[in-house]
Amino acid sequence: MNLAVRFASATASTDLFTFQQREYLITVDYYSNYFEIDRCENTRAATVVKKLKAQFARHGIPDVVISDNGPQFTAEEFEKFAREWNFKHQTSSPGYPHSNGKAENAVKTAKQLMEKAFRGKTDPYLALLDLTNMPTQGVGSSPAQRLFNRRTNTTMPVRRALLEPEVPSEIPRKLQNEKERQRKYYNRQARDLPNLQVGDTVRCQPLTPAIKYWKQGTVVAEHGKRSYEVQTEDGGRYRRNRRHLRHTREMAPNMDVMEEENNSPGPATTTTATATTTAAAETAVPVQHTAGQQMTTRSGRAVKPPAHLKDYVRE
Known part of the structure; x- marks a missing residue:
């Protein structure tokens, strides 16, 4: 300051x-x-x-x-x-x-x-x-x-x-x-960290040393020099110094969804989640790969089979 x-x-x-x-x-x-x-x-x-x-x-x-x-x-x-x-x-x-x-x-x-x-x-x-x-x-x-x-x-x-x-x-x-x-x-060995803007996605360093997980959040306000208010992925709002925040290119958490989840009753949320999981399981159809079909990863990258399996038919 x-x-x-x-x-x-x-x-x-x-x-x-x-x-x-x-x-x-x-x-x-x-x-x-x-x-x-x-x-x-x-x-x-x-x-x-x-x-x-x-x-x-x-x-x-x-x-x-x-x-x-x-x-x-x-x-x-x-x-x-x-x-x-x-x-x-x-x-x-x-x-x-x-x-x-x-x-x-x-x-x-x-x-x-x-x-x-x-x-x-x-x-x-x-x-x-x-x-x-x-x-x-x-x-x-x-x-x-x-x-x-x-x-x-x-x-x-x-x-x-x-x-x-x-x-x-x-x-x-x-x-x-x-x-x-x-x-x-x-400042002999110190350097200024880049300023953050409202809407930036960050990771918040936990203030308790025993906790290692850095929560993801979004900058929602600036309080003076190098001091920011952040809303984290669990819906909480915290004020942190710039040195406790790490700028990230991750997609910002959906604040509207988090607020809805935090405001909804616990049992109803559990029931909805269970029902969604059940429905997804019932409608899931196994994917079959034919001999001439190119296999891909979830990101779309082509999967090349090992050379010693080229004479075999994959199911």
């Missing part, structure tokens, strides 16, 4: 994670990489909404909020929150956490920080404070400076003049340069 963010709090990414059997909500600002951690009593939508309201009351309402497709974020209560607070809610592709990479990276950093504090029996929030004041490599400013235009006070001695607000004009350019450097490093 590639978003060009030019100022702080324009886009925020959020995710839930578990540490030491406790639930936490992380919220990260796309522009500054500044993130905050909230302890959650549970993972219900109401709890997530309450925590995010407190976040937005402190830092302002973002234009876009990005999350995964967890039940907390797809619940009607969260959608109501998005409407009332006037922000766009954008979800990542199921089974592909990299499309919400900003929050995933923040979760990884937060877990490492909390694990280190837990083992050293130190305050994790002081560690978080120090982290947000640490300059980013290649940028020369800290997440706190990019969000607040100033350093925040820590337990470390610092000259008071360094805590004065300052608007660094070079930050956007430096951030873009750092992103380009990371993109080149990541």
Whole structure:
């Protein structure tokens, strides 16, 4: 998910994670990489909404909020929150956490920080404070400076003049340069897959490793860059990232037939199938091949008998 963010709090990414059997909500600002951690009593939508309201009351309402497709974020209560607070809610592709990479990276950093504090029996929030004041490599400013235009006070001695607000004009350019450097490093051996169009036939990679069968389906909608909605041969609809879809030249499954089969009662379908099979068996006539008749395969290809059988009559 590639978003060009030019100022702080324009886009925020959020995710839930578990540490030491406790639930936490992380919220990260796309522009500054500044993130905050909230302890959650549970993972219900109401709890997530309450925590995010407190976040937005402190830092302002973002234009876009990005999350995964967890039940907390797809619940009607969260959608109501998005409407009332006037922000766009954008979800990542199921089974592909990299499309919400900003929050995933923040979760990884937060877990490492909390694990280190837990083992050293130190305050994790002081560690978080120090982290947000640490300059980013290649940028020369800290997440706190990019969000607040100033350093925040820590337990470390610092000259008071360094805590004065300052608007660094070079930050956007430096951030873009750092992103380009990371993109080149990541894309050294990567290549873009061709875009899919609505109506294309695809095979869907199962998200469960134990399942090996790739279901056939048809692309029915596109959700942002490299994210597609697919209707499979069993009638189900799934949202998948491009890397989980393989374009195929197979004939698309008949969606109308699938919907009729899915909507019809089970016993009636079984009876119809049995009757059809019986009728086909009764009307089937064995095909006899005479000596002068050319045998062919089902595809129409001629079958040449072995040379040592040329003197025999085939029945």
